[in-house]
Amino acid sequence: MTKQSDSNQPMPAEPEIKKAEIDELRRDMRSAQVAAWVERNRRPLAMGLGVFVIVLIAIGYWQEHSRSQSASAATVYEQALQQTNSEQRQALLHKLIEDFPSSSYAAMAEMELAALDDAHAEAHLQALLKHSKSSDIWKWQARLDLAELYIAAGKKDQARAMLEARVGKAYEQLRQYYLALLADDATQRAEHLQRALDAESHDDQLKTKIERLLAEAKASQGTAS
Numbered sequence: 001m002t003k004q005s006d007s008n009q010p011m012p013a014e015p016e017i018k019k020a021e022i023d024e025l026r027r028d029m030r031s032a033q034v035a036a037w038v039e040r041n042r043r044p045l046a047m048g049l050g051v052f053v054i055v056l057i058a059i060g061y062w063q064e065h066s067r068s069q070s071a072s073a074a075t076v077y078e079q080a081l082q083q084t085n086s087e088q089r090q091a092l093l094h095k096l097i098e099d100f101p102s103s104s105y106a107a108m109a110e111m112e113l114a115a116l117d118d119a120h121a122e123a124h125l126q127a128l129l130k131h132s133k134s135s136d137i138w139k140w141q142a143r144l145d146l147a148e149l150y151i152a153a154g155k156k157d158q159a160r161a162m163l164e165a166r167v168g169k170a171y172e173q174l175r176q177y178y179l180a181l182l183a184d185d186a187t188q189r190a191e192h193l194q195r196a197l198d199a200e201s202h203d204d205q206l207k208t209k210i211e212r213l214l215a216e217a218k219a220s221q222g223t224a225s
Contacts, residue, residue, distance in 0.1 A: 073105035080109070090116055104133035111138060114145065122149055140167040147178045156182055173199035177210055180217075190217035 073096060080092035093109040093116075100106055107128055114124035125142045128134055134142075143162045150159035160182055167175050176196035183189035193214040201207045 070103060070105075073100040073103040076100070077105045077108060080112070086116055102132070107131040107134045107138060111142070114142075122146065125149075137168065140171045143167065144171060144174050144178065147175075151178060151181055169200045170202060172196075173201050173203070173206065173210075177206065180210075180213065186217050186220040190214060190221060193217055 076092060076096045076099070080089050080096065083089035083092060090113060093113050096103075096109045097106045110124045110128040110131065114121045114128065117124065125146050128142045129139055129146075143165060144167070147159045147162040150156070150162065159178065163175055163179055163182075173196045176192045176199060180189045180192035180196060183192055193210055196210045197207070197214060
């Protein structure tokens with residue numbers, strides 16, 4: 001019998017590579033690449049980690065320091081309020097502002113001092129307006145208080161400047177009342193008094209005064225016409 005040629009023999013099948021093995025090979029390659037990258041960048045990474053740790057420590061210290069400062073300011077403020085002697089209370093409030101100038105308690109101290117120290121009320125109210133921790137409510141009240149001071153001193157332009165900005169609903173009646181006091185004629189006065197009367201009211205005496213002034217303004221308008 002004639003021997004068949006080797007070329008006619010079937011080739012042995014190549015081993016099948018499973019998908020799981022390919023995925024594992026890829027993971028190994030990625031791990032090796034990551035390990036190589038870490039090795040190349042070991043020093044920068046160590047420095048970066050050190051900086052990160054320092055930042056965390058600094059943040060923690062700042063937060064603890066802020067809490068401590070706030071607690072100390074609160075203690076001084078409470079001590080000031082407990083003082084029955086005006087001079088001693090003012091001294092503690094001034095100390096609070098000097099020692100904890102950026103705290104909200106310093107803004108509150110300015111507000112207290114404006115009521116206690118008539119000679120420097122304007123300066124304290126201006127400081128309250130400029131303080132970064134002053135709330136809108138404190139600023140609204142400070143503007144109205146300054147307007148009242150300026151009206152009493154005959155400084156109409158400065159009073160109007162304080163009353164230009166809008167205020168909360170609870171403060172609008174007093175704002176319109178002061179604008180009526182600054183009005184140049186009976187018509188303007190009546191307009192502001194009517195707005196004051198229409199605004200939210202928390203002061204019965206002020207409301208009664210507004211009603212009386214509005215009646216007088218309207219009567220004055222009728223006489224003029």
